[in-house]
Amino acid sequence: MTAPNPHTFHIPVMGLGYTIDTPLKVARFGISSVVSIIEDELLERMREFHCKRAGLAYVPIPIGDPDHRALRVTAYLNLLHLLVQRQAGPFKRRPSIPERTS
Numbered sequence: 001m002t003a004p005n006p007h008t009f010h011i012p013v014m015g016l017g018y019t020i021d022t023p024l025k026v027a028r029f030g031i032s033s034v035v036s037i038i039e040d041e042l043l044e045r046m047r048e049f050h051c052k053r054a055g056l057a058y059v060p061i062p063i064g065d066p067d068h069r070a071l072r073v074t075a076y077l078n079l080l081h082l083l084v085q086r087q088a089g090p091f092k093r094r095p096s097i098p099e100r101t102s
Helices: 021-028 040-054 068-093
Strands: none
Touching: 021 068, 040 068
């Protein structure tokens, strides 16, 4: 038998601007989230922003490239994965807090 989940909150999906980088905001706390991948132009702008912020090389994927949308979505999700893994490292290394018994 598994213990009940102690968390009783959720992160609402509120639109592109609010969910495009939610994983980067909450992953450090061990919270899962979703991301909207509908608008590839926004994904590309956010990829540029987060690459520069993290000191990573950014190579644009122009609209003229064949299958540009799939390439942009994949590149953004790969970037999110990399940045979330970086954030999760310190969280995973922290000592766990023992459960209270009452």
